[in-house]
Amino acid sequence: MQEKAESVLGPYRVLDLADEKGLLCGKILGDLGADVIKIERPGGDEARNLGPFYHDEPDPEKSLFWFALNTSKRGITLNIETVDGRVLFRKLVETADFVIESFPPGYLDSLGLGYSDLEKINPRIIMVSITPFGQSGPYRDFKTSDIVAWAMGGEMAPYGDIDRPPIHFSHHSQAFLHAGCDGAQGALTALYHRWDTGEGQQVDVSIQDSVVQCTEHITSGWDLHKMNQKRTEPGSSGGRITQLWPCKDGYVSWFYWGGPMSLRTNVPMVEWLESEGAATDFLTQYDWSKFGFETTPEEIKQIEEPTAKFFMEHTKAELFEGALKNGVQLYPVSTPADMLGSPQLEARGIWAEMEHPELGDTITYPGPTTGYSESPPRISRRAPLIGEHNREIYVDELAVSEEELLVLKQAGVI
Amino acid sequence: MTKQLLEGIRVVDFTWHLTGPLTTKHLSDLGAEVIIVESRHRPGWERGKPLSGSTDQYCTGKLSATVNTRDPRGLDLVKKLIAMSDIVADNFAGGAMDRMGLGYKVLKEIKPDIIMLSTSMQGQTGPHFNHPGSGHKLTALAGFSNILGWPDREPGWIAAYTDFIAPRYNIIAIMAALEYRRRTGKGQYLDMSQYEAGMQFMGTLVLDYVVNKRVVGRTGNKCEYAAPYNAYRCQGEDRWCAISVFTDEEWESFCTVIGNPALKNDPKFATFRARKTNEEELDRLVNEWTSTRTAEEVMSKMQAAGVAAGVAETGEDLLDNDPQFKHRKTFVQLEYPDGGKYRTQMGNHFLMSKYTPDMKRAPLLGEHNEYVFKELLGLPDDEYERLIKEEVID
Numbered sequence: 001m002q003e004k005a006e007s008v009l010g011p012y013r014v015l016d017l018a019d020e021k022g023l024l025c026g027k028i029l030g031d032l033g034a035d036v037i038k039i040e041r042p043g044g045d046e047a048r049n050l051g052p053f054y055h056d057e058p059d060p061e062k063s064l065f066w067f068a069l070n071t072s073k074r075g076i077t078l079n080i081e082t083v084d085g086r087v088l089f090r091k092l093v094e095t096a097d098f099v100i101e102s103f104p105p106g107y108l109d110s111l112g113l114g115y116s117d118l119e120k121i122n123p124r125i126i127m128v129s130i131t132p133f134g135q136s137g138p139y140r141d142f143k144t145s146d147i148v149a150w151a152m153g154g155e156m157a158p159y160g161d162i163d164r165p166p167i168h169f170s171h172h173s174q175a176f177l178h179a180g181c182d183g184a185q186g187a188l189t190a191l192y193h194r195w196d197t198g199e200g201q202q203v204d205v206s207i208q209d210s211v212v213q214c215t216e217h218i219t220s221g222w223d224l225h226k227m228n229q230k231r232t233e234p235g236s237s238g239g240r241i242t243q244l245w246p247c248k249d250g251y252v253s254w255f256y257w258g259g260p261m262s263l264r265t266n267v268p269m270v271e272w273l274e275s276e277g278a279a280t281d282f283l284t285q286y287d288w289s290k291f292g293f294e295t296t297p298e299e300i301k302q303i304e305e306p307t308a309k310f311f312m313e314h315t316k317a318e319l320f321e322g323a324l325k326n327g328v329q330l331y332p333v334s335t336p337a338d339m340l341g342s343p344q345l346e347a348r349g350i351w352a353e354m355e356h357p358e359l360g361d362t363i364t365y366p367g368p369t370t371g372y373s374e375s376p377p378r379i380s381r382r383a384p385l386i387g388e389h390n391r392e393i394y395v396d397e398l399a400v401s402e403e404e405l406l407v408l409k410q411a412g413v414i
Numbered sequence: 415m416t417k418q419l420l421e422g423i424r425v426v427d428f429t430w431h432l433t434g435p436l437t438t439k440h441l442s443d444l445g446a447e448v449i450i451v452e453s454r455h456r457p458g459w460e461r462g463k464p465l466s467g468s469t470d471q472y473c474t475g476k477l478s479a480t481v482n483t484r485d486p487r488g489l490d491l492v493k494k495l496i497a498m499s500d501i502v503a504d505n506f507a508g509g510a511m512d513r514m515g516l517g518y519k520v521l522k523e524i525k526p527d528i529i530m531l532s533t534s535m536q537g538q539t540g541p542h543f544n545h546p547g548s549g550h551k552l553t554a555l556a557g558f559s560n561i562l563g564w565p566d567r568e569p570g571w572i573a574a575y576t577d578f579i580a581p582r583y584n585i586i587a588i589m590a591a592l593e594y595r596r597r598t599g600k601g602q603y604l605d606m607s608q609y610e611a612g613m614q615f616m617g618t619l620v621l622d623y624v625v626n627k628r629v630v631g632r633t634g635n636k637c638e639y640a641a642p643y644n645a646y647r648c649q650g651e652d653r654w655c656a657i658s659v660f661t662d663e664e665w666e667s668f669c670t671v672i673g674n675p676a677l678k679n680d681p682k683f684a685t686f687r688a689r690k691t692n693e694e695e696l697d698r699l700v701n702e703w704t705s706t707r708t709a710e711e712v713m714s715k716m717q718a719a720g721v722a723a724g725v726a727e728t729g730e731d732l733l734d735n736d737p738q739f740k741h742r743k744t745f746v747q748l749e750y751p752d753g754g755k756y757r758t759q760m761g762n763h764f765l766m767s768k769y770t771p772d773m774k775r776a777p778l779l780g781e782h783n784e785y786v787f788k789e790l791l792g793l794p795d796d797e798y799e800r801l802i803k804e805e806v807i808d
Contacts, residue, residue, distance in 0.1 A: 009590075142724075229728075324545055333569055
């Protein structure tokens with residue numbers, strides 16, 4: 001506990017009722033040092049069923065998705081739909097500073113556990129609600145999923161190939177992670193406000209709103225120019241100029257800039273190609289101050305062809321090394337394997353070794369962002385097992401007796 | 415007038431374009447006094463032109479002071495301003511603030527409890543600290559390009575995606591540092607890396623590699639535990655609606671909505687495994703139904719039956735048509751003194767039950783010079799005029 005007092009959120013307690021949509025919020029607060037208690041329904045949260053799994057063994061105690069998003073949390077089970085469960089939850093609320101939840105709007109109110117109920121128990125409580133479309137409005141009862149959030153947040157229509165549907169990220173939801181971050185921002189902002197007013201409040205995160213925060217040109221393009229951004233032909237990754245290029249063992253990200261950036265970025269690339277004997281006369285003699293919207297497709301072809309040929313002769317690691325040496329803004333399209341081998345990430349100390357005694361293993365985690373000089377966030381414990389801290393919380397803290405604990409267990413409360 | 419949430423917090427802001435301004439926008443839209451320090455002779459990208467895009471959107475509520483920091487007198491003015499501020503933010507490439515004579519060590523001497531945030535591609539330390547880049551490139555480096563797109567094609571393009579993840583972790587860092595300072599009296603240096611912020615959204619896939627040595631790639635729009643799950647073509651020009659069906663109950667509702675209740679017992683689709691096996695045929699069936707209806711109709715009918723569905727909204731949909739954004743006042747219209755109007759989102763990405771922020775337009779270049787140099791720094795009129803003439807205040 002001594003160590004926790006030095007952290008940013010050491011003095012604060014978080015009750016985390018969130019599902020898949022809001023798990024990141026509690027992880028961020030936990031990594032910042034808050035005492036986060038993950039509250040799961042008896043048997044465990046549904047998100048434990050999401051893969052991939054440790055050694056591909058499908059087991060609610062082995063979900064890597066769960067591991068990744070529940071670090072620095074303790075875990076208890078509690079059925080808040082039972083009367084006894086609600087009594088215990090209210091007791092916990094008396095001791096807490098934050099509640100994170102992602103139930104459909106109105107659900108907690110129907111149990112007598114909505115913000116208006118909890119503020120009566122603890123006026124300083126800050127409730128962070130993360131829902132598909134927010135607590136009110138015409139879409140408040142709409143359901144979401146990652147693809148729906150991405151579509152309705154506007155970050156999908158302009159991306160992908162024109163001959164196929166708009167595209168969103170593969171695998172687990174990115175939209176929910178944006179919302180989880182926004183929940184953590186909201187929690188810290190409401191905490192700041194609480195110092196001034198002495199009161200807590202409800203923070204209302206809409207996943208749709210979180211996604212729309214990624215749009216930039218999509219919204220300003222319509223607002224200022226009445227232009228809807230479009231998907232492009234396959235293979236050209238964005239239109240007239242190539243942005244993602246195949247190389248010997250994967251892809252690299254590089255494009256010839258137009259406008260004021262062109263000299264600073266394009267010249268080092270051409271000089272590099274020249275030093276490798278890969279540049280053509282056209283390329284070395286090209287006047288970059290002319291490069292821009294007026295450049296013809298034929299000229300672009302003459303610029304890009306020797307570049308593409310050079311890339312195909314090298315691996316992404318070789319190209320990144322050359323880019324670093326020559327000050328060229330080229331980067332590899334990395335995979336997690338590349339990240340584990342990154343000397344930069346290693347030097348920054350992002351990796352955290354976490355023991356999993358129940359698996360007899362130690363797992364290398366991506367730790368929280370580094371670089372805080374005084375109060376760095378860190379993973380203080382691995383994700384909790386189902387009900388791992390029931391005794392610690394119920395018996396040691398809330399003075400529930402061992403007999404009562406047995407009764408509550410058999411009654412399906414915990 | 416009620417007190418602004420961050421009233422009394424002053425920020426000296428050296429940031430430009432996306433990640434940096436998005437970070438300090440959270441502070442200015444909540445009422446902190448954010449003073450952009452810029453220069454008429456070395457303007458940041460797109461600065462100085464109202465209605466050009468990102469500056470309008472991401473510099474809301476900020477003040478602008480123009481000063482030449484290459485002139486020692488200009489640098490001195492900036493240092494005086496920092497001495498009366500709480501936060502300094504920059505997004506220059508690694509090492510640039512040190513070279514300008516405004517590194518953290520210097521700032522800490524001027525203002526011992528200063529909170530300084532530097533947001534860069536890969537941080538201020540490590541072998542790659544000064545490699546130039548942009549959000550487009552970091553989207554590749556942090557692993558996102560590899561998981562966007564169709565399995566039979568090249569990685570997909572999603573512009574500067576990580577430019578919208580990094581500010582979120584920056585804002586968290588600043589709010590955390592303010593909390594820490596309040597309790598301990600200590601400021602700190604926040605050396606933020608866009609690479610590391612992006613990685614926070616890749617945690618599960620990184621663990622999959624660490625534990626299972628698996629590297630997953632692009633799977634189009636597929637979801638391992640849902641079908642149908644895709645964007646489907648609707649009536650009109652390039653109109654699409656996303657639909658996702660997870661449970662048997664949702665599948666039944668889906669079949670009812672498309673007027674084909676018999677489909678739910680069709681052996682090709684009756685179970686989840688069957689739907690997954692015959693996903694392509696299923697997608698064709700769904701497209702047949704959606705292509706004769708508007709995306710809005712598809713969404714409303716599906717949602718009314720409890721199936722998650724949503725229009726793939728264009729810029730026009732987001733700003734002009736979506737009633738939920740209207741209800742939440744997500745986009746606010748702002749106006750420049752010459753009447754130029756534009757719309758943008760609030761810097762804080764959430765609503766609060768006991769506080770409503772009041773967002774103001776972006777500043778014009780040097781609009782607040784008099785306030786900053788005369789009122790705050792106390793320059794007498796004649797000296798102020800002289801420094802303008804000598805292009806120190808430029």
